[in-house]
Amino acid sequence: MKLFEIRKEYTLKSLDINDVSTDPLRQFKSWFEEAVDAEALEVNAMCLSTLGKDGFPNGRIVLLKELDSGFVFFTNYESDKGKELDANPKASLTFFWPEIERQIRIQGEVSKVSEAESDEYFFSRPYGSQIGAWISAQSREISGRQELEERQKETENRFQKVPMERPGHWGGYRLQARRIEFWQGRPSRLHDRICYEIQDSGEWRISRLSP
Structure with a gap:
């Protein structure tokens, strides 16, 4: 089979701007619960993308371990991702749940969680x-x-x-979202895309994007 012959038509659900929550974290939790109910494989797996010193982006799969005011994950602070986040504390996260034909992309600023939070999860x-x-x-x-x-x-x-x-070189990060996009697969590649962007006022602006 040739790669261009691989196709999937997305037909399961739709996404309307009038139906989403005004709070993107609440909207995320709703979709996450649906992914859990659908028994999505590795439901909390997400692609974390950081920027290397050479200007090239680096992506790898990590696991979401907490969702509070931000998205929390844990790793080795001396790893490539840790060094890149020290140099440039901005990153993106991507979730993809093919079982429900949905993707979520998140951009934001990253900071270390407290030592107490890292201890609690480590143990x-x-x-x-x-x-x-x-x-x-x-x-x-x-x-x-x-x-x-x-x-x-x-x-x-x-x-x-x-x-x-707990080793001192190991702990957590929290990504505080600045932009979150919810993607719902639709027929004929006319997908639904709803985007939240934080404003200077602290409120979220919600818009619909062309597929």
Whole structure:
């Protein structure tokens, strides 16, 4: 099969500007709950895009772990994404749920969550994931799998003798949205797109975009 022969017609739902919430976070929660009900695969997976020092964008999948005033995720602060966010604390998030033919794109400014928030989430993780946060020098070159396994044994032995603690290089970020676009697939590629943009007044401007 040739790539241009791969097609899917979107027919499940529609999206009207008169039906959405005035608050994009409330609208997000509504769509997220529908995605959960539809048993979307990895429903909280999102593509986090940051800007590298070379000017090229970098995207990778991370997991949404909290939604309060912003979108919260956790990672290694010394990873590529951590360094890029330190240099340029702006990023975008993209959710795609093919089960309900929906996409959400989010742009905003990113800041670290408090140490207490990072601690709370870290100690809620499985023990193996806590160990993993210690042994992975994320994004750095390693000699092979054996290096990781040796670090794992060393770290497990260490925390058999002392209480587990969160590594200082690991924690959370919160993206405060400035722009959120909701995309609903429609027939003939005439998709529905509703965009929220924050104004200087703090209010959200809602508009419909051409597909």
